Amino acid sequence: MSLSAREYLNYFKQVTEVIENEKDYLCELDRKLGDGDHGVTMSIGWQSVNEKLDTELLDETDCGKISSVVGMTFLNAVGSSVGPLYATGFIKGAKVLKNKTELTDSDIAEFWVAFVNGVKERGKAQVGDKTIVDTLDPFAKKLEAKFAESQDILAAFSEAVQAGERGMESTKDLISKIGRSSRLGERSLGVQDPGATSAYLIIETFQKVLEVESVK
Template identity: 40%
Template sequence: MRLDILNKVCEIIIENRDNLTELDRVIGDGDHGVNLSRGAEKVKEEIPKMEGLKPFEVLNKCAMLLMSNVGGASGALYATALMKGAAALKGKDEVLPEDVVNTWNDMILGIESRGKSTKGEKTMLDTLIPAYEAFKSEIESGKDLKVAFEVAEKSAKAGMESTKDMLATKGRATYLGERSIGHIDAGATSSYLIIKTIAESL
């Protein structure tokens, strides 16, 4: 498990705390960046203790840290994704590209189930699903992990940007109705930052 990439993801979330909070302030609770960066700080602190852990143990540990330190919907959704991902990797000492495909799919299913949501509802899924589909296609056609993540990053960015024109049907943003249109979703943005960081770090 690349703990250096995990560390970089944490740093990016912390760096973007104010930006994510501002995005969420416009159409949400205004706490996405604050909450998520708090979780990222806790994970970053614990990374030295994760040396030697199996991949599923790392994801489980991150899930527990988010669960206990991140408030709001984002903590529960990201923690659920990580727990589902950990379950998919149980028993694996080495993570192959096809394992990443299966793990990512299970993470998305976890978010859909926990958030009672799907693509097209102005959420993180609008970033994650197109990115996953692009990634899966690249891996199945024989591309390596780095190339597949680079293609996924482009789809993730397009997915994130597509939330700007969507009407929110989940969370606090639903109260705004038509006024939620014209703003990019904070969860879609944090998901994009994670995918972008992984793509750049491989």
């Protein structure tokens, strides 16, 4: 399987749509833990990305450039802590994709592992802190292991997304240790982390892109 630059651009279009559809849900989760604006923040970031997709990136064929511009655009649009996390992830991933107009299975796996490592390096959170990392760390570890084993990106990615989903759901049973929600202490129990949730939506959307491409 391979993804063209056009299909990669289309993936970001789909993320924009998914985040817009889930904006209210993400805000509802965040009202129980923080300012209640996570959905709005993510929407602002991705709508800004969407504008770039229709202008500067419209005919771009370098997947590395696409990833880098997406990251910087998101950062410039979003002032909250999530901006630098996603920006670092996409810019780290861009190095894997530099000058590539078609993405192989290996490129895809390496991109997402680099993306997650970038997020982790920037945010310094650990699994169990009730953050985006609770979704992304198990996702990346499963993706790396399963792809090395099978060389089947769709199968490996599907298992990885399931691992990410379990990680996301585990945040309901965690006490928040980082950020504004950490002030709540045990009152943060029982609520799924909004950042972990939006991260899950982003990787799940990529899985759906792979599924569509696999049957073409």
